[in-house]
Amino acid sequence: MNFKGFELIYTEDRCDIKHKDEIENKLKGVIGKENVSSEQIDLLAYTRDASLIGMNWAMEDKIAALPHIITWPENEFQISDILKIANEEKVPVIPFAEGSGVVGGAIPIRGGIIIDMKKLSNIIEINDTDLTVTAQAGINGMNLETYLNKKGYTAGHIPQSLYTSSLGGWIAHRAAGQFSTKYGKIEEIVIGMRVVLPLGEIIEFKPIPGASTGPQLNKLFFGGEGTLGIVTKATLKIWPSPSKRTFISYAFPTIEDSFTATRKILREHIFPAVIRIYDNFETSRHFPNVELSKDKVMVVFVCEGNSELVDLEESFTRKICVDNKGIDCGIHPVEHWMESRFRVTETSSMPPYKIVFDTIEVASLWENAANIYHSVLEKANELPGMLMITAHVSHFYPNGVGIYFSFGGVPPKDKSDFVFYQECWNTIIKAVIDAGGSIAHHHGIGITRSHWMINEWGKGLETLKEIKKVLDPNNILNPGKIYEETWKTGEI
Numbered sequence: 001m002n003f004k005g006f007e008l009i010y011t012e013d014r015c016d017i018k019h020k021d022e023i024e025n026k027l028k029g030v031i032g033k034e035n036v037s038s039e040q041i042d043l044l045a046y047t048r049d050a051s052l053i054g055m056n057w058a059m060e061d062k063i064a065a066l067p068h069i070i071t072w073p074e075n076e077f078q079i080s081d082i083l084k085i086a087n088e089e090k091v092p093v094i095p096f097a098e099g100s101g102v103v104g105g106a107i108p109i110r111g112g113i114i115i116d117m118k119k120l121s122n123i124i125e126i127n128d129t130d131l132t133v134t135a136q137a138g139i140n141g142m143n144l145e146t147y148l149n150k151k152g153y154t155a156g157h158i159p160q161s162l163y164t165s166s167l168g169g170w171i172a173h174r175a176a177g178q179f180s181t182k183y184g185k186i187e188e189i190v191i192g193m194r195v196v197l198p199l200g201e202i203i204e205f206k207p208i209p210g211a212s213t214g215p216q217l218n219k220l221f222f223g224g225e226g227t228l229g230i231v232t233k234a235t236l237k238i239w240p241s242p243s244k245r246t247f248i249s250y251a252f253p254t255i256e257d258s259f260t261a262t263r264k265i266l267r268e269h270i271f272p273a274v275i276r277i278y279d280n281f282e283t284s285r286h287f288p289n290v291e292l293s294k295d296k297v298m299v300v301f302v303c304e305g306n307s308e309l310v311d312l313e314e315s316f317t318r319k320i321c322v323d324n325k326g327i328d329c330g331i332h333p334v335e336h337w338m339e340s341r342f343r344v345t346e347t348s349s350m351p352p353y354k355i356v357f358d359t360i361e362v363a364s365l366w367e368n369a370a371n372i373y374h375s376v377l378e379k380a381n382e383l384p385g386m387l388m389i390t391a392h393v394s395h396f397y398p399n400g401v402g403i404y405f406s407f408g409g410v411p412p413k414d415k416s417d418f419v420f421y422q423e424c425w426n427t428i429i430k431a432v433i434d435a436g437g438s439i440a441h442h443h444g445i446g447i448t449r450s451h452w453m454i455n456e457w458g459k460g461l462e463t464l465k466e467i468k469k470v471l472d473p474n475n476i477l478n479p480g481k482i483y484e485e486t487w488k489t490g491e492i
């Protein structure tokens, strides 16, 4: 199918909207004509998310998918009205926030109506007694955190995509920020929210620090990826801005040594805000001038908070690193990381050279972590066309870690970019599953991982599908994601 010379990647099951003008007029009637468009230039702006293969496609005049109508509702009642119309007309609806998702979650693979969340971006209130902030879900991450910082607080949620992602998108994918080892993932930070369900009802989970009020239904919407409801507002925990921040770095002989040291730190109930382990490949890429880390595994730490506690955390961290073969590399590697942590030009530099590049984050208990790391490198390196596979570990728990792989390769002559991309993904995910890991830590499922959900969930996946059917009987909300195998290449 062509749209002004572009080739569409996802064409299967695309909905055929017969009376688009009528639907558009109905939408204009409920949310205003200034908030609805089907102009080609607007449709083109919503054809992709930040999945890296999208950049390769863009270089070849390919687009992932095409919506039919774009809407910019101004409040949750308008979202509810849009969903009611979509149910009457059996048209897909795709919540779209900042489009920084990397697993195809916001791509309108069946066409339909985009609900752009950006007009729901107000901060409602900070409550200093409760240490909470309440904001609309379309708020940009950087706007929220900057506002908090100016008032003397932080939410502690600082993903690399802070400048280009939203509160609702974080909840939808169960995001993790760079400081998650201290402050937690978004599901540990958000304590209340409002959601518009697929049929248009609006429900509220009131903010509460802990409760025993029946099942935690709100958990359904963490990681719901816009398939079970649209989050319109959330209340988050906040903290007073840290009075002290300390930078520490140590190089270790092997990845196993770095795992031992960091695991022992967490066992002491010490939570540096940031811990990042770089394997020896990434260490030489990111810290080429640090002689002491040559051929080693760099670990950077940031401890922050109350100054006396930070001093204590620092002394424990240093002692455990030294006792476990760590070599002190000073503060410069951490300063370098702090300065460069939002730079993402590496990824966009690849497509012009026909390199297919991506990152895959997975989760593991400590016991399997080293095995997963080595298995993934071994299996990925066996794949014809693979040029590089490296890893860092950036999210830490007393019980395990989130491991982040980066790969790049050039498809062999008989394979398209997309087929090669899928092979890379499947090879890495299979190695993770075989070694006892979990398939996603914070980027979500979307399209890219949905065919692996059965490995993760087993029979539970049927229950999840039943819940989806009950909430969304017409399957209008973000179809083709999580529960449906849009990539049909997942055979193990």
Ligand SMILES: Cc1cc2nc3c(=O)[nH]c(=O)nc-3n(C[C@H](O)[C@H](O)[C@H](O)COP(=O)(O)OP(=O)(O)OC[C@H]3O[C@@H](n4cnc5c(N)ncnc54)[C@H](O)[C@@H]3O)c2cc1C
Binding pocket: 049, 050, 094, 095, 096, 097, 098, 099, 100, 101, 102, 104, 105, 106, 117, 137, 138, 158, 159, 160, 161, 164, 165, 166, 167, 168, 169, 170, 171, 172, 173, 174, 175, 176, 177, 178, 224, 225, 226, 227, 229, 230, 231, 232, 344, 442, 443, 444, 478
């Ligand atoms: C350079 C880069 C760095 C990144 N770094 C990190 C990182 O450090 N940590 C991390 O966790 N992720 C990271 N990501 C991934 C990405 O930023 C997250 O997945 C983010 O949570 C998506 O937010 P968004 O607002 O852009 O959502 P979108 O991409 O617009 O949407 C993502 C999904 O959420 C759904 N959705 C959006 N808003 C709502 C809502 N209000 N209610 C219900 N569903 C909704 C959409 O339908 C879609 O399925 C990074 C991405 C990039 C490109």
